[in-house]
Amino acid sequence: xxxxxxxxxxxxxxxxxxxxxxxxxxxxxxxxxxxxxxxxxxxxxxxxxxxxxxxxxxxxxxxxxxxxxxxxxxxxxxxxxxxxxxxxxxxxxxxxxxxxxxxxxxxxxxxxxxxxxxxxxxxxxxxxxxxxxxxxxxxxxxxxxxxxxxxxxxxxxxxxxxxxxxxxxxxxxxxxxxxxxxxxxxxxxxxxxxxxxxxxxxxxxxxxxxxxxxxxxxxxxxxxxxxxxxxxxxxxxxxxxxxxxxxxxxxxxxxxxxxxxxxxxxxxxxxxxxxxxxxxx
Numbered sequence: 001x002x003x004x005x006x007x008x009x010x011x012x013x014x015x016x017x018x019x020x021x022x023x024x025x026x027x028x029x030x031x032x033x034x035x036x037x038x039x040x041x042x043x044x045x046x047x048x049x050x051x052x053x054x055x056x057x058x059x060x061x062x063x064x065x066x067x068x069x070x071x072x073x074x075x076x077x078x079x080x081x082x083x084x085x086x087x088x089x090x091x092x093x094x095x096x097x098x099x100x101x102x103x104x105x106x107x108x109x110x111x112x113x114x115x116x117x118x119x120x121x122x123x124x125x126x127x128x129x130x131x132x133x134x135x136x137x138x139x140x141x142x143x144x145x146x147x148x149x150x151x152x153x154x155x156x157x158x159x160x161x162x163x164x165x166x167x168x169x170x171x172x173x174x175x176x177x178x179x180x181x182x183x184x185x186x187x188x189x190x191x192x193x194x195x196x197x198x199x200x201x202x203x204x205x206x207x208x209x210x211x212x213x214x215x216x217x218x219x220x221x222x223x224x225x226x227x228x229x230x231x232x233x234x235x236x237x238x239x240x241x242x243x244x245x246x247x248x249x250x251x252x253x254x255x256x257x258x259x260x261x262x263x264x265x266x267x268x269x270x271x272x273x274x275x276x277x278x279x280x281x
Contacts, residue, residue: 016220025212028147029118034251035205036159036243040110042092042199043178045188048106052163053196055096058106060161060201062093065153066109067182072146072211075117082120084149084209087113089182090156092201096163109190110201111176118211120147150210154255157204159242164198204246208256 042060044052052058066089075081090110095103175192183190 015222017223018221019218020221021216021218023214023216025148025150026215027210027212028121030208030210031116031118032208032251033206034246034249035112035114035203035207036246037112037203037205038243039162039200040090040112040203042094042108042110042201043190043192044106044108044195044199045186045190047188048096048108049191049195051096051104051106052199055098055104055163055197057099058094058096058161058163058197058199060092060094060158060199063110063156063158063201063203064091064093065089065156065205066091066185067179068151068153069179070149070151072120072149074146080119080122081117082146082149082211084116084118084211085113086116086149086151086209087111087176088153088205089178090203091185092199094161094199094201096199106199107186108199109178109182109186110203111178112203112205113176116209118149118209120211121213123147123213147211147213150212151207152210152256153205153207154252157246158201159204159246160202162200164200166196166198202242204242204249206252206255 069087069089071085073083073085075083088111090112092108092110094106096106097103178190
């Protein structure tokens with residue numbers, strides 16, 4: 001009697017049109033993150049800071065991810081591993097009120113930095129691209145052989161906010177380095193120190209970080225893969241502890257990877273979705 005539990009994948013390869021050599025990025029390591037960033041300081045514009053200093057209450061209404069800056073360096077004495085320092089820059093819009101009259105819209109910048117250690121492999125080759133900025137700094141020249149890091153994010157979520165006096169705030173002693181391009185996105189100068197009151201926000205951020213190196217692969221080609229589905233950011237109304245509520249939200253995998261239903265290759269022609277047959281006794 002034959003083994004009725006054995007299964008054999010049957011793949012339809014008739015859809016392959018050609019074998020193509022592609023230059024792509026091989027993912028050496030990756031991780032997903034669900035960061036609840038509590039009491040993040042907002043650096044308001046001059047006019048917004050004047051309004052806040054005269055207010056009795058304030059609340060953040062909207063947060064927008066403006067840019068992500070990534071720096072990669074090798075980990076000493078740990079061959080093949082690299083640190084990725086990732087800095088997020090957020091534009092925050094809120095409302096401030098002094099108890100009478102209509103609330104006034106305020107805006108500013110919030111900055112969040114974290115460090116990750118990922119495996120990037122070893123390579124003695126150094127790669128240069130025509131799209132690179134060139135030899136603008138010694139760091140760019142020395143780091144041309146390290147792997148690259150890609151960070152994918154969806155729109156952040158405002159989980160909470162509050163107003164506090166500077167004397168009672170537990171704030172970082174140093175002001176973060178803010179690129180000129182980020183500062184230029186605001187119509188007014190940002191107040192980095194010397195204010196009386198501060199707006200603090202709690203933000204929920206989903207992200208996927210990939211460390212990758214360039215490689216060449218020979219792969220079968222079926223057809224062009226055209227995306228048919230767009231990612232929809234989530235929105236929540238936090239009525240309890242911000243981080244507790246954020247911990248209950250599922251990581252939005254479908255916002256980073258296509259679902260099986262939205263595959264660009266028909267299921268009857270895909271080797272990753274093979275039909276299975278069983279032998280009978």
